[in-house]
Amino acid sequence: MIKNTVTTVWTQKSQFETDNPSGHKFTMFDKSQDNGDVVGYAPKALMLSSLAGCSGLDVVSLLTKMHAEVADFKIEVTANLTDEHPKFYDKVKVDYHFSDAELQPKKIQKAVNLSVTKYCGVMEMFRQFADVEIEIHLHNL
Incomplete structure (x- = not known):
């Protein structure tokens, strides 16, 4: 059985950075909040x-x-x-x-x-x- 683990860390306000089993990271955020110029995903x-x-x-x-x-x-x-x-x-x-x-x-x-x-x-x-x-x-x- 394959297990995947991701780690998600609160960075600021309503934003989190998460990794992926591939090693890449991206930002997730609450789209209803003002996140400035941050590029991320809901x-x-x-x-x-x-x-x-x-x-x-x-x-x-x-x-x-x-x-x-x-x-x-x-x-x-x-x-x-x-x-x-x-x-x-x-x-x-x-x-x-x-x-x-x-x-x-x-x-x-x-x-x-x-x-x-x-x-x-x-x-x-x-x-x-x-x-x-x-x-x-x-x-x-």
Whole structure:
């Protein structure tokens, strides 16, 4: 079993610096507070980025193995935050956008489905607390 450990240190006001098992560090902060010129990320938004990144890495790898690479690929994640504390995402929509002159829809569908149902652990974690909707968009160049 693999264990990951991160260390998060309060730096000032509503800001924390955290590391990552890769050794890189970044700043997290409360976006509702004045953080001056600090470049950082809000913790809940990072969850959405993690979801997109996890699934995106799966999809790119699968499409490469299937010889179905695309010219452009982006993922947009939209999430509904509850009104009551503790606020959490109860509904999440993941839109996969693929662009290419020669799209292979069946292979793209298969790659996304495998990521969503089998490989992406972050997707599985989200399903434990949110309704997750998936949509694939194909754009011909």
